[in-house]
Amino acid sequence: MSVVVAIGLGPVGVAPPTVLKIIGHHMMGLFDAESWARTDDAIIWEVRLPRVLLGAIVGAALGVVGVTLQALVRNPLAEPYILGVSSGASAGAAAAILFGVGSWLGRESVSLMAFFGALGALALVLALARSSGRITPSRMLVAGVAVSYLLSAVTSLLILFAESAEGARAVMFWLLGSLANADWSTLPIGYLGMGAGMILVFWWRRRLDLLALGDETAMASGVDPGRTRLQLVVVVAMCVGFAVSLSGGIGFVGLAAPHIARRIIGPIHRHLIPASAALGALMLVWADVAARMVLQPRELPIGVVTGVLGAPVLVALVRKLSHNS
Amino acid sequence: MITATGIDLRLGAVDVLSGAQLSTRPGQVVGLIGPNGSGKSSLLRCLYGMLRPNRGAVLIDDAAIGSMSQRSIARAVAVVTQDASAEGIDISVGEFVLLGRHVHRSDYQGFTDDDRKAVLDGLDMVDMSSFADRSIHNLSGGERQRVLIARCIAQQSPVILLDEPTNHLDVRYQHEVLALVRRLKIDSIVVLHDLNLASRYCDHLALLDHGRVVAQGRPDDVLQSEVLEPVYGIEVRRLADGPHSHFAFGPLST
Numbered sequence: 290m291s292v293v294v295a296i297g298l299g300p301v302g303v304a305p306p307t308v309l310k311i312i313g314h315h316m317m318g319l320f321d322a323e324s325w326a327r328t329d330d331a332i333i334w335e336v337r338l339p340r341v342l343l344g345a346i347v348g349a350a351l352g353v354v355g356v357t358l359q360a361l362v363r364n365p366l367a368e369p370y371i372l373g374v375s376s377g378a379s380a381g382a383a384a385a386i387l388f389g390v391g392s393w394l395g396r397e398s399v400s401l402m403a404f405f406g407a408l409g410a411l412a413l414v415l416a417l418a419r420s421s422g423r424i425t426p427s428r429m430l431v432a433g434v435a436v437s438y439l440l441s442a443v444t445s446l447l448i449l450f451a452e453s454a455e456g457a458r459a460v461m462f463w464l465l466g467s468l469a470n471a472d473w474s475t476l477p478i479g480y481l482g483m484g485a486g487m488i489l490v491f492w493w494r495r496r497l498d499l500l501a502l503g504d505e506t507a508m509a510s511g512v513d514p515g516r517t518r519l520q521l522v523v524v525v526a527m528c529v530g531f532a533v534s535l536s537g538g539i540g541f542v543g544l545a546a547p548h549i550a551r552r553i554i555g556p557i558h559r560h561l562i563p564a565s566a567a568l569g570a571l572m573l574v575w576a577d578v579a580a581r582m583v584l585q586p587r588e589l590p591i592g593v594v595t596g597v598l599g600a601p602v603l604v605a606l607v608r609k610l611s612h613n614s
Numbered sequence: 615m616i617t618a619t620g621i622d623l624r625l626g627a628v629d630v631l632s633g634a635q636l637s638t639r640p641g642q643v644v645g646l647i648g649p650n651g652s653g654k655s656s657l658l659r660c661l662y663g664m665l666r667p668n669r670g671a672v673l674i675d676d677a678a679i680g681s682m683s684q685r686s687i688a689r690a691v692a693v694v695t696q697d698a699s700a701e702g703i704d705i706s707v708g709e710f711v712l713l714g715r716h717v718h719r720s721d722y723q724g725f726t727d728d729d730r731k732a733v734l735d736g737l738d739m740v741d742m743s744s745f746a747d748r749s750i751h752n753l754s755g756g757e758r759q760r761v762l763i764a765r766c767i768a769q770q771s772p773v774i775l776l777d778e779p780t781n782h783l784d785v786r787y788q789h790e791v792l793a794l795v796r797r798l799k800i801d802s803i804v805v806l807h808d809l810n811l812a813s814r815y816c817d818h819l820a821l822l823d824h825g826r827v828v829a830q831g832r833p834d835d836v837l838q839s840e841v842l843e844p845v846y847g848i849e850v851r852r853l854a855d856g857p858h859s860h861f862a863f864g865p866l867s868t
Contacts, residue, residue: 495716501703502713505695508664511688511717556703
């Protein structure tokens with residue numbers, strides 16, 4: 290429902306029934322293609338639908354990753370980019386855009402460099418966070434923050450040296466995030482990668498419950514916290530790597546979706562994981578609608594929208610926490 | 615059955631345990647006592663894999679603990695930990711006890727009616743059935759310990775380890791919790807501070823000092839002033855009170 294309406298909204302509005310007909314036509318050969326405008330057809334099928342589908346999977350993945358990290362580091366403020374993955378991706382993308390690094394990777398070199406940047410950042414965080422073979426929550430947080438700052442500095446440096454206004458704008462795309470690059474060729478791999486990651490996290494739902502209760506409790510219940518943390522972090526990084534390389538570093542969804550879901554449905558991960566996925570998807574799809582509509586025909590970076598909507602949620606959360614303690 | 619022998623443990627630059635040994639005894643409550651920093655909790659943590667000793671052997675039913683998965687360790691040993699339920703996520707008592715059943719289910723399996731029955735039985739044994747829907751954050755200290763014990767019962771492991779279960783409890787609950795542990799008749803090791811409680815509820819005591827077990831045996835044999843005074847550095851007097859003895863402590867009169 291939400292998806293159909295969201296597809297119709299934008300600088301060029303298309304009514305929901307027409308949207309359904311166009312999708313039905315493309316997928317199952319239903320309806321007569323003459324009953325709607327050719328431009329509507331192109332907008333819906335080539336632009337909006339892939340964009341909404343990308344928003345849904347990225348939003349769902351960010352929500353699930355947020356839940357996972359909050360349990361792993363036992364800190365309600367953890368979010369998908371706490372591992373430095375976003376700044377790693379931005380640095381990778383900046384290197385590709387501004388200096389042509391990795392151009393031999395072909396047409397998708399920028400996305401691929403963003404992906405490798407994300408994984409590189411994660412490897413660095415894990416190397417720093419390991420102490421005698423175990424990953425502890427506090428070390429992971431500190432290492433993530435340190436690597437984030439380092440790689441943000443690298444990105445700024447790259448922009449400074451490149452002295453190209455156009456290049457700098459392209460890098461901004463990765464920093465703030467956008468669904469505008471969605472197209473049918475990259476959607477399947479995104480769905481596959483992020484979908485598999487989310488299924489794995491759900492598979493380990495009870496381990497998340499136990500980790501969130503404490504390392505000793507986890508240990509006493511047969512879950513090795515250090516090893517489980519490592520496994521989950523790798524899965525999470527893959528998810529974020531896919532999300533960032535397809536849509537840049539979209540902030541706040543991974544923080545806000547789990548918190549709202551937790552308020553509605555409680556902290557048990559069996560329910561919380563699917564709820565956060567649904568809420569994350571919904572939030573991102575509608576944030577993208579807002580990004581398209583607010584300043585039309587110009588488009589806002591989606592990171593700006595999620596920031597403006599997410600900040601009040603964060604403030605409300607902090608206020609609630611201080612009330613409780 | 616757990617047997618630990620010759621345990622050396624270094625944490626950072628500190629020798630926490632040197633040559634400590636400890637075993638469960640069939641159907642009995644073994645008390646682990648000793649001054650602060652003598653290594654009681656550390657020794658207990660070695661028994662379920664939370665800490666890995668630098669030297670020595672921990673055997674669970676004759677298998678080396680290092681060769682076992684965390685899950686098979688947890689099937690053999692249930693633990694009342696110190697961190698549980700004090701912080702962490704806010705779930706209901708029923709869900710919390712149910713998570714103890716994780717050791718019997720692989721990751722993809724949901725919990726079954728057997729698991730839910732084990733939870734009800736566990737809560738029933740500690741008299742907490744009516745608390746199943748209560749949040750674990752809204753429990754008194756005594757209720758919390760009983761819930762932790764219920765989780766161990768639901769876990770159905772043949773051994774229970776308890777890390778200072780009477781901490782932060784008022785006198786009545788201290789007795790209640792330990793009386794409950796005794797009634798279970800499960801092989802258990804309990805870390806205790808209070809020598810009066812140790813004397814009353816344990817079948818066997820091990821006295822730890824500077825990472826070494828310096829005395830071991832029946833409470834009456836261990837709780838002698840010649841044994842305790844050099845370890846605690848205080849004067850100990852035994853007072854007879856019917857079938858039980860009580861201890862009075864004072865500074866050494868030297």
